[in-house]
Amino acid sequence: MHKLNPSLSVDCVIFGLDTNEQSLKILVYEREIFPIEGSGNKNLKFPGSLVIEDEDLDESAYRILNELTGLKNVYLKQFSAFGKPDRIKFDEEREWSEKHYGIKINRVVTIAYYALIRIDKHNPEQKQIKDKLRWINIDNASNLAFDHSHILSVALETLRRDLIFQSAISLELLPKKFTLNHLQSLYEIILGNKLDKRNFRKKIAKAGYIVPIGEKQTGVAHKPAMLYRFDKRKFNKNNEGIATFFI
Amino acid sequence: MHKLNPSLSVDCVIFGLDTNEQSLKILVYEREIFPIEGSGNKNLKFPGSLVIEDEDLDESAYRILNELTGLKNVYLKQFSAFGKPDRIKFDEEREWSEKHYGIKINRVVTIAYYALIRIDKHNPEQKQIKDKLRWINIDNASNLAFDHSHILSVALETLRRDLIFQSAISLELLPKKFTLNHLQSLYEIILGNKLDKRNFRKKIAKAGYIVPIGEKQTGVAHKPAMLYRFDKRKFNKNNEGIATFFI
DNA sequence: TTAATTAGTGTAAATAAAACACTAACAAAA
DNA sequence: TTTTGTTAGTGTTTTATTTACACTAATTAA
Numbered sequence: 001m002h003k004l005n006p007s008l009s010v011d012c013v014i015f016g017l018d019t020n021e022q023s024l025k026i027l028v029y030e031r032e033i034f035p036i037e038g039s040g041n042k043n044l045k046f047p048g049s050l051v052i053e054d055e056d057l058d059e060s061a062y063r064i065l066n067e068l069t070g071l072k073n074v075y076l077k078q079f080s081a082f083g084k085p086d087r088i089k090f091d092e093e094r095e096w097s098e099k100h101y102g103i104k105i106n107r108v109v110t111i112a113y114y115a116l117i118r119i120d121k122h123n124p125e126q127k128q129i130k131d132k133l134r135w136i137n138i139d140n141a142s143n144l145a146f147d148h149s150h151i152l153s154v155a156l157e158t159l160r161r162d163l164i165f166q167s168a169i170s171l172e173l174l175p176k177k178f179t180l181n182h183l184q185s186l187y188e189i190i191l192g193n194k195l196d197k198r199n200f201r202k203k204i205a206k207a208g209y210i211v212p213i214g215e216k217q218t219g220v221a222h223k224p225a226m227l228y229r230f231d232k233r234k235f236n237k238n239n240e241g242i243a244t245f246f247i
Numbered sequence: 248m249h250k251l252n253p254s255l256s257v258d259c260v261i262f263g264l265d266t267n268e269q270s271l272k273i274l275v276y277e278r279e280i281f282p283i284e285g286s287g288n289k290n291l292k293f294p295g296s297l298v299i300e301d302e303d304l305d306e307s308a309y310r311i312l313n314e315l316t317g318l319k320n321v322y323l324k325q326f327s328a329f330g331k332p333d334r335i336k337f338d339e340e341r342e343w344s345e346k347h348y349g350i351k352i353n354r355v356v357t358i359a360y361y362a363l364i365r366i367d368k369h370n371p372e373q374k375q376i377k378d379k380l381r382w383i384n385i386d387n388a389s390n391l392a393f394d395h396s397h398i399l400s401v402a403l404e405t406l407r408r409d410l411i412f413q414s415a416i417s418l419e420l421l422p423k424k425f426t427l428n429h430l431q432s433l434y435e436i437i438l439g440n441k442l443d444k445r446n447f448r449k450k451i452a453k454a455g456y457i458v459p460i461g462e463k464q465t466g467v468a469h470k471p472a473m474l475y476r477f478d479k480r481k482f483n484k485n486n487e488g489i490a491t492f493f494i
Numbered sequence: 495t496t497a498a499t500t501a502g503t504g505t506a507a508a509t510a511a512a513a514c515a516c517t518a519a520c521a522a523a524a
Numbered sequence: 525t526t527t528t529g530t531t532a533g534t535g536t537t538t539t540a541t542t543t544a545c546a547c548t549a550a551t552t553a554a
Binding site: 179180181197198201217220221222223224225226 | 529530531532533534535
């Protein structure tokens with residue numbers, strides 16, 4: 001059995017794009033410690049756990065993500081540490097944590113990661129990994145457990161900035177083959193505003209690493225769109241792995 | 248006496264601008280554990296310490312910075328956590344740490360902050376706070392203690408990005424009154440490339456929050472330059488506290 | 495008086511950003 | 525089979541931004 005460090009945890013803010021609802025969602029874990037009524041979202045928290053002694057933080061994040069949600073091979077990035085001594089505010093929270101981990105908890109500093117995944121591909125409910133996981137809309141995510149609402153707001157800020165200055169991460173949220181409207185819609189959902197279709201396409205074209213695969217959508221009740229893919233080789237060659245189409 | 252958390256530390260990468268040498272420096276702490284010859288910079292580390300139980304991380308960073316260097320009221324920003332289990336690689340390092348803190352150390356995750364200070368104003372040697380502190384040029388900072396070389400490279404990346412996308416932080420490194428050439432020189436030193444003087448000034452003018460104070464330099468053996476200051480009111484009004492002149 | 499040094503200024507050309515509306519292709523419904 | 529609804533796809537003009545570039549001015553030191 002691995003020994004847990006009682007001062008250190010990792011939390012994962014898992015973002016998923018709901019292309020039907022045109023909304024950005026997060027995957028949260030539902031506990032049952034506060035009464036159902038009137039407790040707001042206090043029973044919802046991000047998947048997270050204490051880290052094992054002698055475990056690398058990044059590995060810890062991957063392990064926790066996989067154990068709690070079954071997710072693998074996802075884009076995961078550390079974005080901040082949260083360490084207010086009163087992060088765990090309620091006695092019930094402390095009790096829950098101690099029962100949950102089976103060790104005495106003091107003050108816990110959490111290292112927060114965000115993950116980008118495709119809801120259609122990685123729906124944990126479909127995979128019946130845990131029946132306690134739920135996707136919720138970020139607009140309904142106020143008043144989460146611990147300081148998780150604060151963590152969410154920092155995560156969102158970071159995601160939006162990364163999406164602009166490091167555009168390639170957007171592709172984590174799309175299938176291998178996608179249409180330019182899918183990509184544009186992703187930006188609109190995450191950034192929260194509309195973009196001009198023609199200007200958007202000009203930028204994509206200039207970036208050069210998003211290329212048509214010569215196939216079209218099928219089965220859609222409208223003009224089928226050309227499918228595109230991410231060309232890693234072109235990306236690396238022109239952008240040294242960092243660049244962006246700076247929406 | 249405060250109890251230290253044996254798993255958690257804070258390290259401060261303190262950047263200072265040397266305007267004479269036209270170089271960016273960091274403030275490091277010199278230990279004596281490895282033989283002087285052949286140990287490279289392995290005796291040099293960033294000011295840092297274990298955090299006290301029940302101490303906020305940001306407060307911890309300010310406390311540590313003040314205790315170790317005498318510095319106060321400096322710009323300090325958390326930029327990453329480092330948690331590889333083998334961060335403390337040599338037995339000597341572990342021994343040093345245990346002797347230094349007086350407690351048994353296991354694996355330590357460090358939360359890293361960077362600070363920006365004016366060397367002329369805050370020279371710890373002048374203030375005889377510690378005789379073990381030294382400014383070293385970032386170009387001579389390879390092979391530091393622990394994983395501190397890696398921490399430095401992440402800190403530098405972050406600083407450069409922040410300087411571009413959050414330009415106002417540059418003013419932390421300058422005196423209240425400065426010339427536009429000082430400001431430009433700061434950018435050139437930190438970003439490591441030359442900028443066009445006229446284009447630079449156009450951007451500053453457009454930003455609007457760097458204003459002339461109607462005074463000129465004195466005692467210089469060349470045409471004296473106009474002195475400028477940062478206008479906080481204009482900055483907040485136009486930029487909501489974030490903006491930048493995007494060099 | 496001269497030399498050395500940094501301060502300060504404008505313009506033209508190229509590039510990028512923004513605003514804007516119609517036709518094309520498909521499935522479903524009539 | 526025709527019509528309807530829906531999304532795909534395309535260029536141009538205007539405006540703003542970026543880039544490249546070189547000389548005169550003011551001071552102290554020699």
